[in-house]
C-alpha cells in the first residue's frame with residue numbers, strides 16, 4: 001500500500017476491530033450493490049471512502065429531480081444530462097476514490113442475470129427497496145454462499161438485517177410466505193433523508209463486520225427504527241432456524257431464481273405497452289391505493305381496476321397485482337414505475 005493510502009485510511013485502521021489486516025481485506029473485497037437509489041447511494045459512498053477495492057453498481061433507472069432530496073451521490077447536472085444512476089454514481093465515486101475499481105452496470109436485475117452479476121462477489125448490499133428482488137438476492141446468496149445485507153426504508157421507518165448463508169436466518173426464514181402485502185411506497189407515503197442515511201450506515205457497518213470476519217459482532221436479528229417517534233428495536237432471529245424447514249436454506253427450493261415467483265414483464269407487441277405480472281398473486285385494495293396515489297397523481301378506479309397517469313404513461317392495475325403500462329415499450333422503465341406505484 002502507498003503511504004497516501006495509509007494516510008487516507010489511517011483513522012479506520014486505528015479502529016481496533018479493523019486494523020491494518022482489516023484494511024487489506026477491504027482492499028481485496030468485491031462488493032455488489034444492487035440498486036443505487038437512496039440506500040445504494042449512501043452505502044456505496046461509504047464503501048468507496050472505506051477503500052473497498054471493487055464495487056459493482058447495478059441499477060436500471062435514470063437520475064430524476066425527485067431523487068435529489070435523498071439520493072446523496074447525485075446532483076442537478078446528472079438530472080440535466082439524463083444520466084443512468086449507475087453511471088452518475090460511478091462518476092462521483094471515482095472522484096471520491098480513484099484507487100478502487102468501480103464497475104457500473106445499467107441493467108434490470110433478473111433471474112437470468114443475477115448469477116453472473118453476483119459470481120466472484122464477497123457480499124451483496126441490498127439497495128433495491130423492492131421485495132421481489134430481495135427474494136431473488138436471497139436465493140442467489142444461498143446458491144453461491146455469498147452473504148447479503150438487507151436494508152429498507154419508507155417514511156421515517158427503516159430495517160436492516162444481515163444474512164450469512166448457513167449461519168443466520170435467511171429472508172425466507174423470516175418470511176416463509178414470500179413478500180408481505182405492501183401498498184405503501186415512497187411515492188405514496190414519502191421518505192425522509194435521515195432514515196436513508198441511518199439504514200445505509202447500519203448496512204455498511206454490517207458489511208465491514210462480514211468483510212473482516214468479525215462473526216461475533218454481526219447482528220443476527222432484525223434491527224428496526226422509527227425515527228419520527230424515536231423508537232429503536234432489535235428482533236432476535238435466534239429460534240427461526242430451530243425447526244429447520246425453510247424452503248430456501250433447507251429445502252433448496254429457489255422459487256425466485258429458478259421458479260415462477262419473480263415478477264415478469266412482457267412487451268405487448270404493437271400496443272406500445274408493457275404488462276407486469278407478479279409471480280405471486282397479490283390482492284391490491286384498489287380503493288385504498290387510489291386514495292394514497294391521489295396525493296401525487298391523477299387517479300380513477302372502479303371495482304375491477306385502477307387507472308393512474310404519470311407523465312406520458314397510463315397505468316392500468318388490476319386487483320391481482322397485474323398492470324399494463326401504456327406509452328412505453330421499455331421494460332425497465334415499466335418495472336420502475338410499477339415498483340414506484342405499487343411496491
Ligand SMILES: [Zn+2]
Nearest residue numbers: 170173246249
Ligand atoms: Zn431460510
